[in-house]
Amino acid sequence: MTRRRQYDESDVRIRPGKGSRPRTKQRPEHADAQRAMVTGVDRGRYAVLVDADGPDERPATAMKARELGRERVVPGDVVDLVGDTTGAQGTLARIVRITDRRTVLRRTADDTDPVERVIVANADQLVVVTALADPEPRTRMIDRCVAAAYDARMDVLLALTKADLADPAALVGMYSPVGVRTVVTHAEGPRGERAIHGLADLRAALAGRTSVLVGHSGVGKSTLVNALVPDAQRATGVVNSVTGRGRHTSTSAVALRVPGPGAPTWVIDTPGVRSFGLAHVDPDHLLHAFGDLGEASDERCPRGCTHAADAPDCGLDEWVAAADDDVERAARAARVDSFRRILASRLGTSEADTPAAS
Numbered sequence: 001m002t003r004r005r006q007y008d009e010s011d012v013r014i015r016p017g018k019g020s021r022p023r024t025k026q027r028p029e030h031a032d033a034q035r036a037m038v039t040g041v042d043r044g045r046y047a048v049l050v051d052a053d054g055p056d057e058r059p060a061t062a063m064k065a066r067e068l069g070r071e072r073v074v075p076g077d078v079v080d081l082v083g084d085t086t087g088a089q090g091t092l093a094r095i096v097r098i099t100d101r102r103t104v105l106r107r108t109a110d111d112t113d114p115v116e117r118v119i120v121a122n123a124d125q126l127v128v129v130t131a132l133a134d135p136e137p138r139t140r141m142i143d144r145c146v147a148a149a150y151d152a153r154m155d156v157l158l159a160l161t162k163a164d165l166a167d168p169a170a171l172v173g174m175y176s177p178v179g180v181r182t183v184v185t186h187a188e189g190p191r192g193e194r195a196i197h198g199l200a201d202l203r204a205a206l207a208g209r210t211s212v213l214v215g216h217s218g219v220g221k222s223t224l225v226n227a228l229v230p231d232a233q234r235a236t237g238v239v240n241s242v243t244g245r246g247r248h249t250s251t252s253a254v255a256l257r258v259p260g261p262g263a264p265t266w267v268i269d270t271p272g273v274r275s276f277g278l279a280h281v282d283p284d285h286l287l288h289a290f291g292d293l294g295e296a297s298d299e300r301c302p303r304g305c306t307h308a309a310d311a312p313d314c315g316l317d318e319w320v321a322a323a324d325d326d327v328e329r330a331a332r333a334a335r336v337d338s339f340r341r342i343l344a345s346r347l348g349t350s351e352a353d354t355p356a357a358s
């Protein structure tokens with residue numbers, strides 16, 4: 001998408017209070033480190049793939065080197081490993097570096113943990129799995145996901161499941177103005193031997209990328225993951241065999257490779273993650289993820305404009321009014337309305353789920 005190309009280094013947020021990451025040359029002792037991708041985390045042990053997608057790919061287990069301090073290592077991270085990186089049974093490598101992250105997705109702060117923690121790194125796309133019925137779609141949750149993804153410079157894909165139970169048109173119409181792609185799946189056949197249709201579209205939308213899957217319980221996320229990754233159950237067990245503590249009980253994210261031809265395709269499943277941290281999202285940053293809206297605002301908004309529906313003299317209203325014809329005006333208005341709805345979801349001022357208007 002062109003949206004992402006509008007950023008440059010000056011857009012990179014630096015976390016306050018942290019010094020910059022030590023440079024490679026200050027760590028000559030790790031010059032022989034091996035690259036690996038983190039696929040799972042369980043109680044201080046990291047499941048990694050050494051030389052991921054390369055000729056010497058092998059799973060291994062690692063721990064964080066002390067020098068990394070409190071820095072979190074999450075699925076999707078590309079790390080440097082030292083020590084025993086053979087992946088042989090019982091071996092443990094050490095993670096000494098986290099390479100710069102392309103994107104980060106943060107879990108929302110909640111009552112038990114007031115910090116918005118990074119939960120996934122380097123994903124290209126956020127896939128919001130939403131059932132069209134049973135359970136009813138929650139547009140507020142989708143809006144929050146869109147805000148989090150756009151802020152993280154990720155694309156959003158809306159995977160609408162259970163189209164055998166309800167019509168997807170209203171939801172598709174609600175999200176297409178903000179550039180959210182949709183794929184629709186449905187089950188067919190008697191219970192027990194039901195087939196899922198629409199998987200080819202989903203596969204095409206995921207191909208060659210790393211996608212994070214989120215969704216409320218019961219929406220059919222596991223059904224999709226199991227269809228995409230036939231050995232998903234076994235793959236999520238990698239971390240368990242590492243700790244030797246039996247079944248996988250953690251709720252942390254797990255990266256799974258989707259088999260198939262072409263460039264490597266990964267999905268990162270996030271059990272138990274319902275929403276994303278938005279407290280850090282800057283309205284202007286979010287606005288610029290909407291491309292044309294960002295440009296319109298740069299030209300027309302007064303300084304300090306909040307861009308909300310009640311903002312005085314917000315240039316976005318002027319931009320809608322300045323459209324050449326009614327069709328263009330309606331399209332611009334739909335985009336501005338959607339942006340404002342998503343902005344409101346960030347502020348927690350959008351109380352109710354918006355019914356998907358037809």
Ligand SMILES: Nc1nc2c(ncn2[C@@H]2O[C@H](COP(=O)(O)OP(=O)(O)OP(=O)(O)O)[C@@H](O)[C@H]2O)c(=O)[nH]1
Nearest residue numbers: 161162163185186187216217218219220221222223
């Ligand atoms: N009618 C219909 N049912 C579906 C479809 N996809 C999944 N289901 C059913 O919906 C229920 C929930 O599916 P899961 O895949 O377990 O949902 P989940 O989102 O992983 O939920 P948790 O396992 O609770 O996290 C199951 O009974 C599925 O058989 C669909 O396309 N149509």
